């Protein structure tokens with residue numbers, strides 16, 4: 001007899017229609033809204049911390065993920081990344097070091113989960129738009145699971161990301177314009193060829209994978225929640241996923257509170273900062289996005305409303321940093337901590353002086369920065 005899993009189905013974030021988990025879905029068939037997975041905290045509350053698997057990957061938390069007990073997991077050892085204290089910064093600051101993932105970024109968590117879910121649903125070919133890192137991740141997991149993988153990247157993408165995706169067997173097409181243009185091409189291709197569109201939030205199966213960062217952070221702090229989580233917002237998948245998991249942990253009583261979020265963007269593309277600080281509920285497209293942090297060059301995140309809702313619920317802060325500050329932080333992290341970060345990750349370090357000097361956060365507050373990706377694929381920007 002198979003045990004009941006917490007994964008109960010899918011629900012639209014707009015019209016709240018719900019769907020069975022056996023359905024092969026992308027966005028809501030009724031209204032086109034984004035779908036979330038339904039994870040039932042009541043089933044999780046029957047578990048204890050002692051039940052956590054000993055697997056050395058994010059899959060130790062598989063009970064929290066939208067998979068069934070019989071699903072074959074597609075894994076390359078993603079997650080279970082170190083939480084390191086940053087000794088060079090005066091304050092109480094940790095970094096969640098996602099550079100240690102198989103292709104060097106936290107995108108591996110979302111891709112491992114999505115390819116696992118899509119394999120169960122019988123998907124054979126997927127297509128996605130990507131600034132580069134998600135392309136590498138989906139190429140790897142599709143390669144392992146024998147799925148066809150086609151990636152559309154803006155022509156400006158870092159050459160190492162294009163090369164790695166190709167070496168891993170993906171077909172990469174470079175598109176003129178921004179990620180928004182690549183996204184439209186992905187959608188058109190998926191419709192024309194009948195492949196599955198696994199782009200950010202077009203599929204409901206990526207954000208919970210990134211949510212495992214929240215579970216790991218709490219476990220690594222001895223089931224204590226930090227006061228703040230500082231997160232570089234591009235598509236916002238990690239912020240949405242972590243907020244969901246922090247909320248589940250609080251509901252089942254494993255932690256006493258949820259953290260507050262700091263959303264960091266680049267001054268050259270800061271649609272979330274602009275919307276949050278002017279108390280808007282949706283995001284306006286940022287015209288002429290320009291930044292060296294390609295992961296943050298997302299002029300209109302598809303999940304804009306959802307990201308802003310999570311930020312508000314966490315009583316969060318949003319701020320932007322300049323490319324100069326980002327570049328300085330990349331060099332500082334490498335020299336002082338031996339951390340080779342890509343620009344998007346370094347943006348979190350660049351935010352700290354503003355947060356302290358403008359007294360948005362206190363030096364004694366416990367802060368976790370999410371270092372989303374390695375600088376190995378962005379050496380030209382160091």
Ligand SMILES: [Zn+2]
Nearest residue numbers: 012015028031
């Ligand atoms: Zn809907």
